[in-house]
Amino acid sequence: MKKICTLILISFSFTACYFDNEEELYGPVTCDVTNVTYSTDIVPIINTTCATSGCHVAGGSGPGDFTTYAGLKAKVDNGSFVNRVLVQKNMPPSGPLSACNEAKLQKWIDDGALNN
Secondary structure, three states: OHHHHHHHHHHHHHHHOOOOOHHHHHOOOOOOOOOOOHHHHHHHHHHHHOOOOOOOOOOOOOOOOOOOHHHHHHHHHOOHHHHHHHHOOOOOOOOOOOHHHHHHHHHHHHOOOOOO
């Protein structure tokens, strides 16, 4: 009986968990990157994924304060932001950004990372 319960538990574990992907769950996601601005598009991404408690905030453990435009722009200008977030995708530590958020960041950077 113990072996049967173990086998059932193992079989359920393989069918119960999988990694969801926004596009697989809801179909193609519309991502408008025609007019990406720092204040409207970039700040919300940074505030929810980077400038979180203890990380990229003043006095946080992360290198750089992303709560200010100057702090983020410095990391964009030296290439470390692009490398970690868009190339290596090892930041944020909670997991890669959505494809739409990556596209917005890339568009903002490609347009000169303006404070708009």
